[in-house]
Amino acid sequence: MRIAICGMGLRAIHVASLFKREMPETEFVGFYDAGVASADWADDPIPEFDSLEDMLEATNPDLLFVTSPNYMHLDHIRTGLEFGVRIFAEKPVVTTIEQSFALAELLAKYGSDRVIIGLVLRYSKHVRDLNAALEQGQIGSIASIEASEYIAPYHGAFFMRDWRRKDEYSGGFMLEKCCHDLDLYNMVTGSRPARVASFGGRRSFLPEHAPAKDEDDRIYHVKESRWESQDDPFHVDGDIVDQQTAIVEYESGASMTFHTNSNVPDEHRRFCVMGAKGMAEGDFVRGYMRVTDARTGTR
Incomplete structure (x- = not known):
């Protein structure tokens, strides 16, 4: 499985490390982070991209981790869906009522099975x-x-x-x-x-x-x-x-x-x-x- 990461915070680093341990065949093909981020946890450096769009265009992943700060989730989920990528989103998915309705419209358009939520x-x-x-x-x-x-x-x-x-x-x-x-x-x-x-x-x-x-x-x-x-x-x-x-x-x-x-x-x-x-x-x-x-x- 080819995975790209949007939001390389502490949670993303932890989850990605677990994926590598439990599913060593997993390949992390790139990450994008709007702030200061690091991929030092990986044995092999993960390519960093200047934008989410550039990363999705260049890597064509099977799955996109959306692990950015909560208020950014909706925009990042929308971009991933527009690129035809399945999403694994950190909870909470969105932060406002308006974002909830916007997400519902996206799921109606692209299919609810395209977004997986991390309610572990x-x-x-x-x-x-x-x-x-x-x-x-x-x-x-x-x-x-x-x-x-x-x-x-x-x-x-x-x-x-x-x-x-x-x-x-x-x-x-x-x-x-x-x-x-x-x-x-x-x-x-x-x-x-x-x-x-x-x-x-x-x-x-x-x-x-x-x-x-x-x-x-x-x-x-x-x-x-x-x-x-x-x-x-x-x-x-x-x-x-x-x-x-x-x-x-x-x-x-x-x-x-x-x-x-x-x-x-x-x-x-x-x-x-x-x-x-x-x-x-x-x-x-x-x-x-x-x-x-x-x-x-x-x-």
Whole structure:
């Protein structure tokens, strides 16, 4: 498979390295990046191009990685489709309602099978086990869901320092980080949200909570950020939230509460799916998933 990369950031480098390890026959034929990028990870240097169009014209790849910053995705997906290339796009695919409709028009024109989305949580063991329990009728008709995603301070600080700190670039914290979870529960209920109420803000990464000069602040710089990066997560020009709560009613009648916080030392990513026959609960961080029968209490 011949792959070209649009957006050579840390995520693209990581994924490309995995491809080379698991599929050594993969050939990376070129990359284009609008900012400062590097292909130093590769044993064989990857050709760099000055524009996406030049790269696609010269390399004729089988697949295009769209791993540029979120707000650029739509333009890069459009260009790839116009060149007849299948797309593998990083999540979130787009960042605004207007971009969503524009993407829908592109998919209607070129075919939805031309774009693959990197919502990798769908393929985890926990989700596979959860889907099996649903298919086997162990949970029954879903009544309600309780879910949360709490990330550790080192990771939350990364978002506050990185380009993702700006809504105009990332689409917001819930879209950037929690789209995996929200996609999962759409899949679990088999329906879309009908009504949503949501509120949140920034409560932790504020100037008044910054470490004193003599305090150890290394935890806030563990995760590297590059493009448009700032050094201090407590004094930044970003506008994303660090905590948010959402209440969702689905078209199926099921309801969900979801909460996220990006400054939680005891990191976890929990879910509890409750139905007429039983419940499934688990944690992606702690690595468990169990089903309990509503009538007998057996697991």
